Amino acid sequence: MVNVLPLTLTGAVLTRRDKVLVGPVDLTLGARGITVVIGPNGSGKTSLLRMMHGLQRVTQGSVDWAVPDAQARRRQAYVFQQPIALRRSVLANLIYPLRLHGVPRPQAEAEGRAIAARFGLSGKLAQSAPSLSGGEMQSLALARALITRPDVLFADEPCAALDGQTTRRIEAHLTAAAGAGTRLIMATHDMGQARRLADQVIFLLHGRIHEMGDARPFFNGPATPEAAAFLRGDIVD
Amino acid sequence: MNDLLAGLSEALRLIVTLDADLIEITLRSLQVTLTALVIACAIGLPLGGWLAVRRFRMRRAVIATMNALIGLPPVVVGLIVYLMFSRSGPFGVLGLLFTPTAMIVAQVIIITPLVASIAHQAMRDLWSEYHDLLISMNASRRQRIVTLMLDGRRALLTAALAGFGRAIGEVGAIMIVGGNIDGATRVLTTAIALETGRGNFALALGLGLILIALALIVSLASHWALRTERRGRW
Ligand SMILES: Nc1ncnc2c1ncn2[C@@H]1O[C@H](COP(=O)(O)OP(=O)(O)OP(=O)(O)O)[C@@H](O)[C@H]1O
Ligand SMILES: [Mg+2]
Numbered sequence: 001m002v003n004v005l006p007l008t009l010t011g012a013v014l015t016r017r018d019k020v021l022v023g024p025v026d027l028t029l030g031a032r033g034i035t036v037v038i039g040p041n042g043s044g045k046t047s048l049l050r051m052m053h054g055l056q057r058v059t060q061g062s063v064d065w066a067v068p069d070a071q072a073r074r075r076q077a078y079v080f081q082q083p084i085a086l087r088r089s090v091l092a093n094l095i096y097p098l099r100l101h102g103v104p105r106p107q108a109e110a111e112g113r114a115i116a117a118r119f120g121l122s123g124k125l126a127q128s129a130p131s132l133s134g135g136e137m138q139s140l141a142l143a144r145a146l147i148t149r150p151d152v153l154f155a156d157e158p159c160a161a162l163d164g165q166t167t168r169r170i171e172a173h174l175t176a177a178a179g180a181g182t183r184l185i186m187a188t189h190d191m192g193q194a195r196r197l198a199d200q201v202i203f204l205l206h207g208r209i210h211e212m213g214d215a216r217p218f219f220n221g222p223a224t225p226e227a228a229a230f231l232r233g234d235i236v237d
Numbered sequence: 238m239n240d241l242l243a244g245l246s247e248a249l250r251l252i253v254t255l256d257a258d259l260i261e262i263t264l265r266s267l268q269v270t271l272t273a274l275v276i277a278c279a280i281g282l283p284l285g286g287w288l289a290v291r292r293f294r295m296r297r298a299v300i301a302t303m304n305a306l307i308g309l310p311p312v313v314v315g316l317i318v319y320l321m322f323s324r325s326g327p328f329g330v331l332g333l334l335f336t337p338t339a340m341i342v343a344q345v346i347i348i349t350p351l352v353a354s355i356a357h358q359a360m361r362d363l364w365s366e367y368h369d370l371l372i373s374m375n376a377s378r379r380q381r382i383v384t385l386m387l388d389g390r391r392a393l394l395t396a397a398l399a400g401f402g403r404a405i406g407e408v409g410a411i412m413i414v415g416g417n418i419d420g421a422t423r424v425l426t427t428a429i430a431l432e433t434g435r436g437n438f439a440l441a442l443g444l445g446l447i448l449i450a451l452a453l454i455v456s457l458a459s460h461w462a463l464r465t466e467r468r469g470r471w
Contacts, residue, residue: 055369055373076373077373078373080373084366087363087388087389088387088388096374097374100374100376
């Protein structure tokens with residue numbers, strides 16, 4: 001099977017009512033690794049991910065995968081900043097993407113139970129998903145996104161509501177998924193997490209890529225004063 | 238007050254003695270209304286879901302029309318169906334005028350907009366909640382509608398109950414197209430109208446109480462059914 005990557009954005013701009021939310025963005029994301037998108041609140045992290053995933057159509061430029069869009073979409077998954085729970089049980093949520101792909105129910109349920117065990121949700125399978133705690137809901141959203149073993153996973157602050165221990169567990173799942181070949185593109189405001197996970201960093205400011213490059217050099221000595229200030233926790237504008 | 242008490246005791250007498258006419262009329266009421274309801278739901282529920290997930294140019298106009306049709310006077314619907322099925326009408330050859338089928342047709346026309354409209358509102362709200370997720374998961378249009386109908390089934394039940402309530406209590410249209418023929422098209426509402434006209438208030442009131450009880454039982458039963466289903470694993 002050909003990989004859906006690389007992903008190429010060419011002069012991609014996203015506007016809402018004449019206001020530019022992100023762009024123009026030019027970049028290419030290669031086949032492997034973890035790309036972490038960082039930047040201040042409102043800098044356009046969510047908008048960039050949504051634009052890449054195709055949830056928002058670009059107003060200018062283009063977003064291109066290595067395979068036709070319809071094919072590429074089927075092999076991506078997205079974890080939203082505010083997790084969306086279907087009004088069903090946890091198990092029904094987990095198997096939902098498999099059922100959409102036509103996997104028979106018994107097989108889907110077996111896979112659902114297996115992934116629930118890995119994500120610490122085994123005791124909650126019958127509980128209705130909207131009644132989960134914020135952190136449990138985030139675990140569920142991530143497990144549900146990974147159950148199809150997507151080629152590409154977009155995760156928008158997947159650990160925002162999680163305690164330290166759960167965060168570490170989720171990070172382990174993310175690294176494992178990346179190790180197994182899922183291309184991970186995630187936004188986070190947690191610089192510790194960014195350092196732990198990133199192979200590559202995109203630093204956004206005012207909807208534009210201000211700095212982009214390999215993680216190690218970026219964290220050791222960012223090229224721009226704004227990125228340096230952001231890493232220090234200073235105000236950036 | 239006396240009339241009310243008399244009505245109550247008449248209702249009790251009819252029920253306790255399992256009055257044959259009463260049972261026949263009640264069963265026909267249920268048969269006509271439930272058949273109409275099943276058809277109206279088969280049309281209205283998916284239509285509501287479809288209108289919730291689909292964006293097209295005439296969408297607002299279609300929704301406005303659907304909502305306006307809720308207010309369609311039943312008597313006028315009855316009149317139109319009558320003209321359609323009367324011997325000189327386009328469907329006259331079918332010979333359906335003054336049969337339960339004609340009554341069902343009229344009721345379907347009366348309640349489908351109501352069922353579709355309530356279903357649409359509920360599923361539109363659910364759709365705004367689910368939109369990003371289902372788009373992201375690449376669900377087909379059919380899968381989107383099915384998901385909304387499944388997860389919004391409680392609201393769909395409300396839509397169906399509203400339809401049932403409107404249909405079981407309807408009298409104008411089915412009087413015109415059914416003709417209130419004894420043993421053929423007489424139902425609870427038309428019987429009440431007839432007995433009231435004849436001055437048999439106790440009997441009319443008795444029938445009325447049975448009608449109300451019927452609506453209550455159906456409503457409670459369906460809510461109970463959904464509650465049990467929810468406790469099961471989903
Ligand atoms: N639908 C919209 N309509 C108008 N403006 C929007 C819309 N969505 C986002 N914006 C604006 O676009 C900018 C970028 O928003 P975005 O959510 O991408 O930021 P973010 O980097 O993800 O922020 P955070 O760290 O708070 O999640 C913000 O100023 C936001 O107000
Ligand atoms: Mg965001």
